[in-house]
Amino acid sequence: DSGVTQTPKHLITATGQRVTLRCSPRSGDLSVYWYQQSLDQGLQFLIQYYNGEERAKGNILERFSAQQFPDLHSELNLSSLELGDSALYFCASSVKGTDYGYTFGSGTRLTVV
Amino acid sequence: AQSVTQLDSQVPVFEEAPVELRCNYSSSVSVYLFWYVQYPNQGLQLLLKYLSGSTLVKGINGFEAEFNKSQTSFHLRKPSVHISDTAEYFCAVTALRGATNKLIFGTGTLLAVQP
Numbered sequence: 138d139s140g141v142t143q144t145p146k147h148l149i150t151a152t153g154q155r156v157t158l159r160c161s162p163r164s165g166d167l168s169v170y171w172y173q174q175s176l177d178q179g180l181q182f183l184i185q186y187y188n189g190e191e192r193a194k195g196n197i198l199e200r201f202s203a204q205q206f207p208d209l210h211s212e213l214n215l216s217s218l219e220l221g222d223s224a225l226y227f228c229a230s231s232v233k234g235t236d237y238g239y240t241f242g243s244g245t246r247l248t249v250v
Numbered sequence: 251a252q253s254v255t256q257l258d259s260q261v262p263v264f265e266e267a268p269v270e271l272r273c274n275y276s277s278s279v280s281v282y283l284f285w286y287v288q289y290p291n292q293g294l295q296l297l298l299k300y301l302s303g304s305t306l307v308k309g310i311n312g313f314e315a316e317f318n319k320s321q322t323s324f325h326l327r328k329p330s331v332h333i334s335d336t337a338e339y340f341c342a343v344t345a346l347r348g349a350t351n352k353l354i355f356g357t358g359t360l361l362a363v364q365p
Binding site: 139141168170172179180182185193195227229231238239240241242243244 | 284286292293294295296299340351352353354355356357358
């Protein structure tokens with residue numbers, strides 16, 4: 138157990154639907170990062186939050202959004218889902234910077250049918 | 251901006267043989283470098299990291315990596331691999347003093363250890 142909790146582990150949904158992925162960071166970690174892992178794109182950085190505020194954006198689609206709540210957990214919202222959104226979505230956390238590296242959760246596997 | 255190139259998508263090797271997984275990076279500023287391992291159906295686990303100091307970095311499970319600034323490389327090595335080392339290995343980089351500490355990952359190298 139890495140200390141980063143992601144729910145649900147698996148999600149199957151239809152095209153056009155909306156889903157919410159949840160991440161609880163390791164105790165004491167203020168930064169949360171979301172990554173998408175797919176066979177054709179590899180590991181793509183989506184977005185980072187630090188202590189409730191958005192810190193950086195990567196290759197995140199406009200249909201996707203995220204937030205970090207006061208208790209530091211984070212949610213990634215994916216809407217108007219397309220077949221191509223099927224992927225593994227990872228959350229990672231760190232204390233502040235990457236001096237100690239990220240700690241990754243075990244991921245949410247999203248399948249859009 | 252930073253980028254990472256892992257030239258080998260797959261490296262087959264026999265058990266107890268040595269292995270080297272190659273990683274080259276590109277950056278206009280100083281960087282931190284990392285290697286992560288991903289076992290099947292699991293998240294990524296930190297193997298080792300280079301922040302500063304000695305260019306030879308030792309990590310978990312007997313792995314080590316050497317930072318070579320002139321060649322912008324951070325190759326991962328293990329003198330004797332086990333079946334249990336079969337996994338996907340990712341090299342990653344982040345800027346030393348960037349506005350964000352997002353990690354940029356390479357495309358990964360599948361280490362396939364054969365008996």
